[in-house]
Amino acid sequence: MSNKKPVLEVRNLRVEFPNRRGNLVAVDDVSFTVNEGEVLGVVGESGAGKSMTGSAVIGLLEPPGRIAGGEVLLDGERIDNLSPEAMRRVRGKRIGMVFQDPLTSLNPLYTVGRQLTETIQTHQNVSDSQARKQAIDLLAEVGIPAPEKRIDQYPHQFSGGMRQRVVIALALCVNPRMIIADEPTTALDVSIQAQIIKLLKRLCEDHGAAVMLITHDMGVIAETADRVAVMYAGRIAEIGPVKDVIKNAKHPYTKGLMGSIPVVGHDLERLSQIEGSMPRLTEIPRGCAFNPRCPEVFDRCRVERPDLIDVGTSRAACWLHDPASAKKTEAAE
Amino acid sequence: MTIEKPILEVEDLSKYFDVSAPLLRRLVRREGRATLRAVDRVKFSIPKGKTLSLVGESGCGKSTVARLVVGLYEPTTGKVVFDGHDMAAKHSRKEMAGLRRRFQMIFQDPFASLNPRWRVYDIIAEPIRAHGIARDEREISRRVAQNLERVKLSARDGEKFPHEFSGGQRQRISIARALASEPEFLVCDEPTSALDVSVQAQILNLMKDLQRELGLSYLFISHDLAVVYHIADYLGVMYLGRLVEVGPAREIFKNPQHPYTRMLLDAIPDLEMTGRKRIPVGGEVPSPISPPSGCHFHPRCPFANERCQREAPGVTTLSGEIDVRCHAVEEGRLAGEVEKLRMQSSAA
Amino acid sequence: MQPTRTSPDMPASSPRMWRRFYENTKGFFDGDVFYSFSRSPLTILAFVITMAMFFAAIFAPWVAPYDTYDLRSLNLMDAYKPPAWSPGGEAEYLLGTDDQGRDVLSAIIFGLRISLLVGFSGVILAALVGTIMGLLSGYFGGWIDAVIMRIADVQLTFPAILIALMIDGIASTMMSSQARADFKIYVIILAIAASLWVNFARTVRGSTLVEKNKEYVQAAKVIGIHPLLIMIRHVLPNVMGPVLVIATLSLAVAILTEATLSFLGVGVPPTNPSLGTLIRIGNDFLFSGEWWMSIFPGVMLVILVLAVNLLGDWLRDALNPKLR
CATH class of the missing domain: 3.40.50.300 (P-loop containing nucleotide triphosphate hydrolases)
Structure with a gap:
């Protein structure tokens, strides 16, 4: 890593x-x-x-x-x-963005191809035909069948899953x-x-x-x-x-x-x-925000807010893993 | 199914919706009328005290079945028999009233299913008043408190408005309202799909506890197979309006027959991270307005042949009381072909 | 629980009712609507002006310096007096007097009364009819919807003035002139209601279409509640928000319509003058220099309509969650 x-x-x-x-x-x-x-x-x-x-x-x-x-x-x-x-x-x-609802990321008035080529051309100095070729390649890459045909369609002609693929292609086209x-x-x-x-x-x-x-x-x-x-x-x-x-x-x-x-x-x-x-x-409660629901809560959790503490390969914001409170948990066991 | 007397039997149930364009546009474009077969000749039954789950992707008609069962829609064909009474035969409101208190429904959206202008007390008291279960205000208030406590809320919560509660608490209020008329049967339309997982666990546990305590039967609609595995005794899988496989849940999970059921099971994310071999999923659900010919699943089915495109499969009953609608199963060629495909995908 | 016996006419929920009233009141002052009100000085000003006018109108006999209905108090010697600050003006008549020797300020206050009475009655009638029509139309759909909405469409093609003239015309062939004068105020209310109910009906229909598909309405259906009860108890309270907004904005329109009708002479009779009637009467003297007779009622009308409109605009924004 x-x-x-x-x-x-x-x-x-x-x-x-x-x-x-x-x-x-x-x-x-x-x-x-x-x-x-x-x-x-x-x-x-x-x-x-x-x-x-x-x-x-x-x-x-x-x-x-x-x-x-x-x-x-x-x-x-x-x-x-x-x-x-x-x-x-x-x-x-x-930064490319993909949201939950693909319809909010696509303009319903323009074809998918126009949206892709416009984005490509604002960031790269390429000709129309090159941009179109790139757009088709991208659509193929995100798994849209027959991209040369579908590039001239409007977002509403795509199903939900296909729309999300288009959004991903749109996010990718600026690399x-x-x-x-x-x-x-x-x-x-x-x-x-x-x-x-x-x-x-x-x-x-x-x-x-x-x-x-x-x-x-x-x-x-x-x-x-x-x-x-x-x-x-x-x-x-x-x-x-x-x-x-x-x-x-x-x-x-x-x-x-x-x-x-x-x-x-x-x-x-x-x-x-x-x-x-x-x-x-x-x-939000004092101390650790989770303390009222926590099955392993102890006194310190109710007053002091834990920061992330290294535990093996991960890090956890929990006093259980603080060496200072280790004694307490041992005693409890 | 040779089981004890069922609480609900659904036979040959269909619901067609007219989705035609307005008359003028039809004339201009020379189109005919369009019908959407939301539910197409569905048959199943639910034994007393058990849970049958209907699963499927959007547009498969599972929610329409739920609404047909509780009478929010009139069936186009077929009948719904509740505890031996054919519901279509009860025409007057009076005749229905006796049956109505015995089944209730829980909805998906905890934010839309409670009237925002009503206090929780009045929401839960409504079925008690409507069915004349109690007329004395003190008795009503006792019952409201009892139902709130049943769903692990306190009687004092009755004074609040729905917007003062979280999604999970609202779903509890929905359940309390459904229980207020002391029903035997609950239709649950995706009751947990709008909730967070930790809240979902609370609601699922609550529903199981209530089933045990009150002897309830559930028709449980869901798209989440893991939830279904946890709660269902019987499982029905729907695809584009047709029930493609139905039977005891454990049997189907252990040994799924219909290729669509297999596909759904393979699409469940591998939370255990076992890295089990799965047949990749392809394609999308077609529009239910113009479903594919023959078996609706054939364009996505790796085992489809020419017959599947041509004719709709009938019901094949297998051992273990599983009903399947699939030509490959009927012809007995499925098992072999699945094996072949497995070999191919693991070789690749 | 105390073992208090409750009689049927004294329901057990009585203390609950009071607690709810307290909570509702408290909730209102804590709520977002009150907050947005308290943060908008213009709205507060509009509210104060509207309330002051309502107060003056309701308590006109005590607020107004003279009773303009009392013909004995009129003295033609006092006619044509200019406002108090002009040369020839008298402190007794702050805004001057008219051709009959009536105090203009008192006439305005009494006129306000008639204007508001007609405006309110018209709007309430329109809201009542419109809400019922909209509910029926939206909830039942089908041919009921088609019939109601076509009537509404036809209605929209007739302005209030035309309706008032029509009813007035019919009445004139059937009634004595004395009966007609008494009847006129109802004609105007009816005409205003007829021209305004369509707005209510359309809005309520739209909201009803949305609400009736929500799951709480379906839940009520599954419980087996009668459709009419579902409409009244479940749908109605949830479509009332927009009705309130339209009612406020319509009040301004209604007051203006009444003034227009009165100005044209089909409105309330001069024996019982509204703001519009006062403007019309004063109009005759405008060019002979007695400007105060029509200008002051006119200014009053403008302020009233503006204040009510501002209130309506604020209410619309405050109740619309999307704009918040």
Whole structure:
């Protein structure tokens, strides 16, 4: 991992929503890196701040939301303090985006081909016929059958899965360093979902781009991601290689989350469940945000907020893994 | 199925929707009327105290079946028999009223399924009042409290409005409302698909507990096979309006017959990260307005032949009480061809 | 639970009712609507002006310096007095007097009363008819929808003035002139309602089409609630938001329509003058220099309509979640 260059670095990111009753902190002290050719999964339940993190990185936070602290670096260069105009250029040129609803990313009035060639020509100085050829190649690459015919069709003539492929082609046509995919498979049927996952993974390998995959679906993460960050109440609860996080979770929240997912072949009378629900942004508890729901909670969790602590290959924000509190847990056992 | 007396039997059930363009446009373009066969001759039954799950991708008609069963739609053909009563034969509201309190429905969207202007108390009291289960206000309030506690909410939550609750809590309120008329049978239309996984686990556990305590039967609509594996006793797989495979859930999961069922099972993300060999999934669901000829699945089916394009397959009943609609299964050539394909894909 | 016996006419929910009232009131002042109100000075100003006018109109006999209906108090010697600050003006008659010696300020306050009464009645009638029609049309669809919406289309082609003239014309052939004068105010209310109900019907129909497909309505159907009850108890409360907005904006239109009709002479009779009637009467004297008789009622009308419109605009934005 160390031999690969980090493409995206996020350091101590904090996103706030000023509101009349105070400041809501939607993302708090989030740090991670995504390396070349790597897929980082960002997973969490609704309200965890995963989409907000994605929007903050690409400078598309909806007002009144704003970055209140920390830095975002793309290839070592800060992009969180750029002007909206400069940020738009970065988005067009170096970051590709794939959203949940492909229709919002495509203009219904233009043919797919026109949208692709326009994007290609704004970033490369190529002739119309060359741009068109590139567009056809891209459509073929994302697995659209008969691309020379379909390039002249409008978005509504494509099915949901095919539209998402077009969006991916659109994201790829500038050869971006970084692709941010926010719930790219959520609106799709299960069989299409599997196809899009495979496509994303293959493209990431072929193009050497870094991918930040935001989703609520652990299954998608397991199939696609190299590393995964689990978010809870605006913070990262655990981050590490996907296999470790899924099979050997360190944070009690991740453990609970994994246990609550039904799996074909596991005969259980009851799923293990986490009591309660994610706190609203207005009522995040003191100490560790997870402490009221945590089965392994102890005194320190209620007063002090844990930072990420190295545990083997992953890092978890949990006092259980702090050497100072190790004695306590031993005593409890 | 030679089982104890079923709570629900559905026979030859169909629902066609008229999706024609307006008359003038049809005349201009010289088009005929268009019908959408949302549900096409579906047959299944649910034994008392058990759960039958219908799965399939969007447009397969599973939600339409749910709405037909509870009477939100009138069937085009066939009948729905609830505990021995043919529902189509009950015409007057009075005749239906006696049956209506015995089945209820839980919906998918926890944000749309509760009237935003009503307090939770009134939402849950509505079926109690409507069916005259209790007339005295104190008895009503006792029952509302009882149902709230059944779904692990407190009686004091009755004073709040739906927007004060999270998605999972709202789904509990939906369940409490459904239970208020003391039904024996619940139709659940994707009750957990709008919820987060940890909340989904809470709701699934709750539903299983309630089934055990109250002896409920469920018709459980879902697109998530893992959820279905967890909750269903019987499984029906739908594709473009047709029920392609139905039978005991464990049998089908262990030994899926219809190529579409196999495909769905192979599309489940591998959370265990075992790296098991899977036949890659291809194609997309065609438009249900103009489904493919013969067996609707043939354009995506790796085992389709000329007969599959031509004629729609009939029902083949296999051992283990599984009904399958597939020519390859009927002809007994499926097992061999699956093996061949496996060999090919692992060689490649 | 205390073992209190509750009689049927005193439901057990009575204390609950009070608690709910308290919570509702508290909820309103904590809510977003009140917040957006308190942050908009223009809206507060509009609200204060509207309320002041309502107050003046309702308590006109106590607020107005003179009772303009009391013919005995009129003195032709006091006629044509200019406003108090002009040469020849008297402090007794702040805004001057008219050709009959009536105090203009008092006439305006009493006129406001008639204008608001006609405007309110017209809008309430229109909202009532429009909401019922829209609900029926949207909920049942089919031929009911087709019939109601075609009637609405036809209605839109007749302006209120035409309807008022038509009803007035029919009435004139059937009634004595005395009965007609008494009847006129109802004619105007009817004409205003007839021209405004279509807006309500169309909006309510649209919202009903959305609401009726929501799952809570389906849930009520599965429970077996009668369609009419579903319409009243479930759909109606959820389509009332836009009705409130349209009602406010329509009030301004209704007041203007009434003024127009009165100005044209088909409105309320001069014995019972509204703002529009006052403007018409004053209009006759405008060029002979007695400008105050029509200008002051005119200014009043403009302020009232502007204030109500501002309130309506704010309400529309505050209740529209997309604009927030």
